Amino acid sequence: MRHLLPSDPTPSALGFTMPAEWAPHAATWMSWPADDDLWFGRLAGVRAEFAELVRTIARFEPVQLLVRDEESERDARARLSGADVRFHAVALDDVWLRDNGPIFVQRGAETALVNWRFNAWGGKFHWHNDDQVPEYVAQVLGAGHWDRPEILEGGGLEVNGLGTGLTTRSCFLTETRNPGLDEAGYSALLQETLGVRQLLWLGGGLENDHTDGHIDTITRxxxxxxxxxxxEPNPEDPNHAVMAANLEALRRMRDMAGEPFRIVELPLPAARLEGAEGRLPPTYANFYIGNGFVVVPQYGDPNDERALAVLRPLFPGREVIGLSSREIIGGGGSFHCVTQQQPAGTIWPGQELA
Incomplete structure (x- = not known):
């Protein structure tokens, strides 16, 4: 295994690119919720939903689960007995592994990873332990990896596996992430590191999303x-105008062959959900795609089944499963936010640059 610095050949220069989420997985990486204060006194309910999520994923592929202390491990082992889960004792701040974990890249059947910096969405929460997680994953896997100085969260980028990426200006262009890095700079960075040759931009995300509008909460x-x-059909809802502008922008976009994308509208939950710090950002777009399945968050909302009906035809050959996320959303995210896929393939140790 070797650390690969920005001065070394980039992933793209060596033929590595970020695969689409629906490509085969070797495993799913997650972190177990541990801090009752972070969950506003609702940790027990959050853990119950997490256990159902982990058990569901583990029916289809192994889960690599990070636990931050002995109590967390005891609790997780008790709830997940018999499931295909491997436990890792790791210092953690929170559970949003989509954002603080590594982003995996592939070259043929070889898998490596990129270790980006993480600062909890612009310094909003504690992050120093979570920022070390990619290094731990690389050590466990023996994976060659690039240590990047830039801040980048996995939930802020969506890719189709053919070189096109989607993101939002409201997230990537904040001054609390990479000051001075503009759209052209991000396009060059993501081409070098993840093989994104076409980066498409939407305006913003959901109201009161502490990530500043991650793409994975709205558009996938x-x-x-x-x-x-x-x-959002209600013109009085603050999400209406932003989502309508995103929809119109998507209809104008073209793929790398110059063809329009197929755009499918997905409802937001009908009911407004309030949490300890104001409006919550529940969404059905925060689904997670795995080996033979898709898990979709549900909120006890009138639009729950409608969202599943929209998504099921889009994933032929996969079981589309609705699971409760009513407690998890209290922390500001859902299923995609708490998962990170490891693509199937052999681990590339980086020996060729040693």
Whole structure:
């Protein structure tokens, strides 16, 4: 295993790119919730939903689960007995592994990873332990990896596996992440590191999303040319105008062959959900795609089944499963936010640069 610095050949220069989420997985990486204060006194309910999520994923592929202390490990082992889960004792601040974990890249059947910096969405929460997670994953896997100085969260980028990426200006262009890095700079960075040759931009995300509007809470690829995007029909809702502008922008976008994408509208939950710090950002777009399945967050909302009906035809050959996320959303995210896929393939140790 070797650390690969920004001065070394980039992933793209060596033929590595970020695969789409629907490509085969070796495992899913997650972190177990531990801090009752972070969950506003609702940790027990959060853990119950987490256990159902982990058990569901583990029916289809192994889960690599990070636990931050002995109590967390005891609790997780008791709830997950018999499931295909491997436990790792790691210092953690929180559970949003999509954002603080590594981003995996592939070259043929070889897998490596990129270790980005993480600062809890612009310094909003504690992050120093979570920022070390990619290094731990690399050590466990023996994976060659690039240590990047830039801040980048996995939830802020959506890719189709053919070189096109989607993101939001409200997130990437904040001064609390990479000051001075503009759209052209991000396009060059993501081409060098993840093989994103075409970076498409939407305006913003959901109201009161502490990530500043991650793409994975609103708009997702479901295959190489199909994009599902959240819509809010109520013109009085603050999300209405932003989602409508995103929809119009998507309809104007073209893929790398100059063809329009297939755009599918996905409802947001009908009911407004309030949490300890104001309005919550529940969304059905925060689904997670794995080996033979898709897990979709549900909120006890009138639109729960409607969202599943929209998504099921978009994933032929996969079981589309609705699971409760009513407690998890209290922390500000859902299923995609708490997962990170490890693509199937042999681990590349970086020996060729040693």
């Amino acid at each position: 690829f479901t295959d190489e040319r199909t994009i599902v995007t959240s819509v």
